[in-house]
Amino acid sequence: MKRELFTGYQSERDLERFEANLCTLCGKKISLLGFCSEASVYDYFRNGMCGPCQQAVYGIDPETFQIAEPFFDEESRTHEVRYNLLTLDDDYIHISQSFANLLYRAMETKEIPYYHMIEHGNQIWLYGEIENAGDHVFFKDKRSTKSDGFGGATLTFPLEDGSMMRLQGPWHSNPDSMKAQTGVDLTKRHLTFSIIARQRLHSRRGEVYNEILGGDDWPVVDEFDFGEKRAKALANNLGEPVGLCTYSVGGSRMGMVKPD
Ligand SMILES: [Zn+2]
Numbered sequence: 001m002k003r004e005l006f007t008g009y010q011s012e013r014d015l016e017r018f019e020a021n022l023c024t025l026c027g028k029k030i031s032l033l034g035f036c037s038e039a040s041v042y043d044y045f046r047n048g049m050c051g052p053c054q055q056a057v058y059g060i061d062p063e064t065f066q067i068a069e070p071f072f073d074e075e076s077r078t079h080e081v082r083y084n085l086l087t088l089d090d091d092y093i094h095i096s097q098s099f100a101n102l103l104y105r106a107m108e109t110k111e112i113p114y115y116h117m118i119e120h121g122n123q124i125w126l127y128g129e130i131e132n133a134g135d136h137v138f139f140k141d142k143r144s145t146k147s148d149g150f151g152g153a154t155l156t157f158p159l160e161d162g163s164m165m166r167l168q169g170p171w172h173s174n175p176d177s178m179k180a181q182t183g184v185d186l187t188k189r190h191l192t193f194s195i196i197a198r199q200r201l202h203s204r205r206g207e208v209y210n211e212i213l214g215g216d217d218w219p220v221v222d223e224f225d226f227g228e229k230r231a232k233a234l235a236n237n238l239g240e241p242v243g244l245c246t247y248s249v250g251g252s253r254m255g256m257v258k259p260d
Pocket residue numbers: 023024025026027028049050051052053054
């Protein structure tokens with residue numbers, strides 16, 4: 001699903017490694033936390049190299065590395081100087097808007113080849129043929145001729161048998177509702193990424209999570225609240241609140257998770 005994002009590959013092996021979240025040079029598992037700057041994450045999408053390999057190849061000293069080049073920010077239409085985003089020691093992570101953008105880029109899904117359809121009484125349920133199918137669930141009540149989902153627009157969904165299903169105003173739904181109605185369980189098919197830390201600090205340009213306790217190296221497919229569950233377990237273990245930053249395809253949630 002990632003290969004469409006990889007622009008600078010040299011060989012099929014590079015492409016395979018990139019898609020498997022492995023470094024194109026050393027073959028080790030890629031960690032988002034291993035990149036020492038935003039620029040190096042951008043570079044990753046060009047050359048597929050992990051953070052440590054980039055530093056070795058470019059001769060970067062991660063201790064002193066700072067990005068001094070002005071960067072044009074598309075959103076604010078201004079130039080800004082970017083600074084280090086991540087440290088190499090994995091001890092803290094700065095969640096800036098740019099980091100969020102990169103995460104969403106890593107979470108981008110390829111085009112869904114077709115949808116599975118379940119007819120249940122008057123209900124039509126559709127879900128995408130994709131690893132994180134839980135993020136691509138749609139619902140329509142057959143009796144409703146003026147449904148307001150997607151602003152009432154008529155959407156076309158390719159089906160497995162090659163036909164096209166046109167639905168007026170379908171709703172983007174969720175696996176919990178679909179499971180309750182149809183019994184089909186996609187509740188563990190969400191793409192999520194979480195950071196759990198002992199401390200959560202606010203900065204003007206984002207949040208800093210200090211003393212990382214757990215989380216993901218790369219977006220994973222699991223339950224929608226996979227991050228919350230792990231944070232809760234850690235909070236209970238420690239007997240104190242922990243900071244949680246969790247991303248899903250739909251958005252992000254940040255806050256403290258208290259022990260029970
Ligand atoms: Zn590497």
